[in-house]
Amino acid sequence: MAVMNIREAINATLHSEMERDSDIILLGEDVVGGAGTAGGQESIGGIWGTSGGLFAKFGPDRVLDTPISESAIIGAAAGAALAGKRPVAELMFADFIGVSLDQLWNQMGKFRYMFGGKTKCPAVVRMIYGAGMNAAAQHSQSVYSLMTAMPGLKIVLPTTPADAKGLLTEALRGDDPVMFFEHKALYGVKGEVPDGEHRQRFGEARMVREGGDVTIVTCGRMVNFSEKACDKLAGDGIGVDLIDLRTTSPLDEEAILDSVEMTGRLVVVDESPPRCSLASDIAATVAAKAFTSLKAPPIMVTAPHTPVPFARELERAWLPSPQKIEDAVRQVLGFR
Amino acid sequence: MDGQSNPREAKGNGMEPTDLIGAYRRMQTIRMFEERLHDEIKTGEIPGFTHLYCGQEAAAVGVCDHLSVDDYIVSTHRGHGHCIAKGCDVKAMMKEIYGRADGLCKGRGGSMHIADLSVGMLGANGIVGAGAPQAVGAAIAAKLNGKGRIGLAFSGDGACNQGTTFEALNLAVVLKVPAVFVFENNHYSEHTGVAYAVGTSGDIASRAEAFGMKAWRANGSDYFDTYKVMGELLDYVRAGNGPAAIELDTERFYGHFEGDPQRYRGPGELDRIRTERDALVSFRTRVVEAQILGSTELDSVDSEVAQLIEEAVAEARAAPPPDPASVTDDVYVEY
């Protein structure tokens, strides 16, 4: 087991998978960087540092720097995948799905169904998401809730370096389009990563903490926040089943229901706004399928129904926090 | 680009010395505003990320000096210069960038999302290429209002590769609206060179022409050239001939964003562009040589602007932060 951070785990996985499979190509804005400049290509190695060394190793036919053209990037990935390649497209910020939405939603996600199951579109779209860095309304969003609602797309959110490797490998071996969400604030998270081949199935949640009093269902950076809340709650003897969904589509409904049937209390933590969100989806599923087990109404800890604000004080009020999660757990336990 | 117009010619176009002082003041305000941000950002006090306009001052001011508050502009992520040139309040902008409650957008938008409708500034934008279609819409409105006003989009060489921009260019021609597309070519789309990313060998004006509109070129690092060519362009557009485009060749003195290590720059590149293409230096040299303005006048503008920026930073640092409870305000007009 090597210890590395999520950034390094993604980079290492891209290296090893591109070596293994010559059909994998990478494209996006500044994934190499420096094209057409005096400094030369790969002078920056990708603005997130996740694609370093790939251009030098695999060359310009497989590692493609693109102009700022998100719709064309995603559309090209869709076409290349239909034509038998395995493209990895990078959206520098997940918010830019706004520009490329047609290619994601009406094209990539629908090909197989529309074409009667005759095609497959094994494209991976890596997108960098999340708030917490005051990047304001158009560079901070958690659009996974929106994309989870789109049939045909698989939605993946790694929270550990091991899962980053396992889930990205699985994405690159599978034949469906995968939206691979990388949280800006998690790139530096370190952990052990299994050596050699490591695949993590989709639809298999990770039990981060175990306890019998409350179930917390969450994903992405909110797993990290929830762990902090769990540590504090454990000091008061409150045991939490903390479920990291890993993938929101497919959803590990079984892990959620099994846990809620035992605890009877649910807190859902979601970095996106509350309406038609991952949080409301999970709460509705539990209300519909575990109603008789519930001892209290499910509580959703989410951002408010607003865009992401810029100022520190506003963004802090906007984001869920370990404190808000802890409060929600105590509230759901106090229901009478 | 020859681009070295005579200041007297500019004067002949209606520029009086007071206007030239105003132009210099606006360019110097942009310069000092940005230079100061470059220093302040390093302390970490300013949240988020910031894209500086330094080096492109002549473009914003040379364009906006032709516009009134009733003309609309839409801007980019590198928008501080456009805001200042269009007349946004400098202190309120600084407060916005610091994320303060009485910032121009109440601390909600920050550097990338400054707007002030009262001066016809429809907003900076975090999405590359989002502005051009909005300028077409503003031009539709301006045409309907019938007062000879225009809608103008500042876009970079990066945005000229977005499908949204292509669609906007075509739509403006189809609708024959008074839309102006200003492409500031600073040679870098973020961290990628224009020679690579713009497939017409980096030529943006000819691309606009291919959509069926008239296009001009000017030296965007020279105030007088930009001002003169924009004058011709706007006479054409305001006469009801439909949209037009202009490519302004200019330079970005800093990185894509503050903190960009800029490894893509060649050796000595930054020194060279600062020496050869500094719009403030060339402006000063030429107006002084032509004896239109004196060094002392310009020096006193410099110290007034320095004072303004000093006050803007001090006031912004001292200004109260937004009330966290206001986070849900202003999502809708009524809800």
Added chain:
Amino acid sequence: MARLKPFTMPKWGIEMSEGTIAEWLVQENAPFAKGALLTLIETDKITNEVEAEADGRFVRILAKEGEAYPVGALLAVLSDGEATGDEIDALIAGFRQADTSFTGDDEGGATPPAVQTAPAPPPPAIPDGLAISPAARERLVSAGLDPNAIAGSGRDGRITAQDVDQAARPAVDTALVGAFPPTPDSKVFASPMARRLSMIHSVSLEGLSGTGPRGRVRKVDVLAEVSRTKPAPPPAQAAVAQPAPAAASGVEVIPMSSMRKTIAKRLAESKSTIPHFYVRRRVRADRLLALRAAVQGQRPSVNDYLIKAAALALMEVPQVNIQVHGNAIHRFEHADIAVAVATEKGLLTPIITSADRMSVADISAAMAGLAQRARSNRLKPEEISGGSFSLSNLGGFGVEQFDAIINPPQGAILAVGTARPEPIADEGAFRIVPVFHLSLSCDHRAIDGADAGKFMQALANLIEAPELLD
């Protein structure tokens, strides 16, 4: 005077939070020219040089090589000339490092405090225009609560019926289960609960065939394996034989045991000679079930609680706590409750003596012993004789409701079905909660309808306020 400036940790990229000084490339107080390389800084992404933006010198270097500093931290003091120690110290003392942490990483924003409900002496009138649902308004009035003391959870603080219910109910002291040791990960494709159960029951997941999607091992698969490898206790149901005049083919003839014959004789006599009448009532079970669920360690059965409830109700309504002997009614001082227990050989009714004086936990322990001895045929005679009342519970078989036959010479028997979720009217609203269907069979020779009704009322009150049981 020299112009001093702080030299701080740069922020290269929005996600950079700290950097490490790999090396200082200039000495303290050594002058350098614009463009000179000052230091090498490492981040988790890149190592990069920092160039001098102007001629100058470091008059004080604060940051140590090899150490990490947050973005914006003061690393050194820059100057355009020589500076005095006082000037430098003043700059360092006045340096204000901004908060550059990622939002929410630490304590983060807190939940806005909810308004605490407090009992207010005179219930104030509901202000005009208060955002409140119609049902909530009704409940607020009937509960006499102060609307200002209720934090509305609806849109724009609108008060819902649930908000009023919460304010009206006493705080619960939730018994906690606490944290579990983490279940070790396994390569087997299994649900988290399946993993947990496999640990609890020491069953290996390897080789189990999963019935979930894509062959995932589920909770039920582990439980099936548990019951396969560890057989459950024999079923406690009594076999019921059809009386058959002659042995038709396909029919097995089972002669009645002596115990069976006794049961048959006594119940036939009871049903044919005692004038039974039945009083039925629905009782909400949710609070009792919640109270039970909150018990740590060995939990009493639902029936144990019902025994205690019946015992206390009998104390309140002694007219039902009787035996009937000819023309005499024997009224008992304590509640000796006969509890129907199914055994392989047939029905037995061992007795919990003075159940009214026992705690539920004691009842539970006593019942466990009696039931075990009943099933192993080792009950002592005194444990099955007497009794002032009987209780029969078929809820464990999913039976919703039934009527029982009185166990003579007792005067009454209570029949209890399963707690089934049903809508009930709760302060003007429908709620769906588990509900018991109780049926009391009484000997009308000794007990009147009003007595039966009083008993059922007392019993219902106890079940619905189960904290009274202990």
